[in-house]
Amino acid sequence: MRIPEETVERIRQSTDILEVINDFVSLKKRGSNYIACCPFHNEKTPSFNVNPTRQIYKCFGCGKAGDAVRFVMDIENIGYGEALRYLAKKYGVEIEEQEQTPEDLLRQNERESLLIVLNFAKTFFQETLQTTEEGKSIGLSYFRERGFTNPTIEAFELGYTLDQWDALLKEGLRRGYSRDLLEKAGLILIKEGTSGVDKKTFDRFRGRVMFPIHNVSGRVIAFGARILKTDKIQSGSAPPKYLNSPETSVYHKSQVLYGIFQAKQAIRQEDVCYLTEGYTDVISLHQAGIKNVVASSGTSLTTEQIKLISRFTPNVTILYDGDAAGIKAALRGLDMVLEEGLNLRLLLLPDGEDPDSYVHKVGVEAFKTYIRENAKDFIDFKASQWLTEAGDNPLKRAEGISDVCASITKIPDPLKRQTLSQRVSQVFHVSEQSVISEINRLLRKQQEQSKKDSERQNRSGGTLSNKSVQSEPSIDDINSLLDGFGTESPEAASSDSPPSRGQVSIIDSVKLVRTPLSYQEEECIRLLINYGIRELEPGITLCQYVLSELHEIEFQTSPFDLILALFREAYSQGNILTAGDFMNRRSPDGIEIQNQAIHLTTPRYEISDGWLKHEIIVPSEAEIGILADAAYRNILRIKKMLAEQRMTTLQQLLRESGSKAPEEADQLLTEYMHFKRIDIEISSLLGTVISG
Structure with missing residues (x-):
């Protein structure tokens, strides 16, 4: 349903783009702006820029740009209306809308419908836990045995589902949700061999405690569930002890970390993320006051999960069980973390303990002390494993050195690799040069393998269509x-x-x-958007000067032609447009214009404060003299390039004029000489050396 325009404006005025983006990315101040690694593409060096004054963001790497609404749309992959509702909820802006009917739900896109029905299921499971006899006697008792308090149960929105075939299905249908939508959300199943009117459906989760899985913004996207009745667990035909939602259009388990919504602020504040394996590990540590903790959500650690952590901190400490499985899991994720450029430490708990049991056993202060005293960097961690296994066997020691060096090659920063090679030589008591030689050998091997893979791919691509072969022009x-x-x-x-x-x-x-002229048109629009309202001399604004000089000249590049037309239209009505007029455009052409406005108003670099400290003064282009000269020279260049374009056309017509009347050829030559004089005159004004 449409949100009234006045409400949209209230939402925009209430929104702080720094707060919105900080929910998803850890921003750092640089000058008057803020920077971060872009959440929309993989990068190691920050190119994502947020301007709190203009309330806009711009990535100089991938080109993504917009305001707070556009950021929420892109990061959550949701529509414009839902992004506004997200911001309205965050900032307490009331939206007056009619109650949604099942027909309204059907008209929404599938993603939004799934999020709505998953939120319904979460609420249903919460109510079942707190209000039914079965929920209180089984589900709530289990959580109490784990030591979870009411605030913790509420913070993680824990629930319970009745041991019935269709409790959720019946309630969902009563609320107006279709079977098809409940099935797509992974909440119900269809019995095999049934279809049409005979289709048998039943709840996926029955008689289990429920752990909602949230995305970064706190929306429920899936569930983890644990069965509790011991008779079912011990029987031969028992259902699985743990059961997770299937993948859907809103839930991809390899991209999700359990507890990230509850942990993100603490991760940013502590500047380290603790990574565990289980839901109860996260909840118990959170309740104990260690809130910067997440779990890999029932999967082996993935690259996408590591990138999600890197939005908030470059530091990761893996907390795994001390048994063989825990060691194997830690080693499996180690190289992936290093490959993404994060700083890694590893901690194995005493054998037989996991984070949940150990924090209950020793208390939070002793647990924190254990982390400080026993967490190791990956070199010490791997070395301790290898040296214990190798004993006096020199070949095993050599194998261990090579294995540690292989991990170092995963690190993208060469300076870090150099520093860590010194650590390896100290730990294994070998020369640093031999470690460097081994690292270089492994790097060369990787490069050779990469080259072979590329050549193999090229050979296999030889049978592709001509269109794909022609995609790279000569x-x-x-x-x-x-x-x-x-x-x-x-x-x-x-x-x-x-x-x-x-x-x-x-x-x-x-x-x-792009043609050279398009760059000059872009520069003209940049000056108009940034400084159009500035007076170059009393009573003469930059906008007035530019539009008068460009009288009857049309730009050839989109969207600069459209933006120029908008300036002309506004000026004819006595108005001068500013950057803000383009930031909030929501017409069909608004996205492209908004992106261009952000691009043209966001400088990539800022003058260092250190320059001012040493009294190094850099003139600003906003100074009237500099600005007037920039506008003057830009207009000259545009006119010069247009003259050169016309001369090129006239040259072509003169070459083809052999069959035409002499008078027509003379007219073409006269016109050519006219534009040639214009070109020479402008070149003289610009100080450009020309030939001919």
């Missing part, structure tokens, strides 16, 4: 297209071939070649 292809740009005659321009509007397509590829 230099000759590009030059031939550029040679023809801007030379079409009036007759050619009216043909069926697509016009060149500032960019030239290359062999049906997504790659585009």
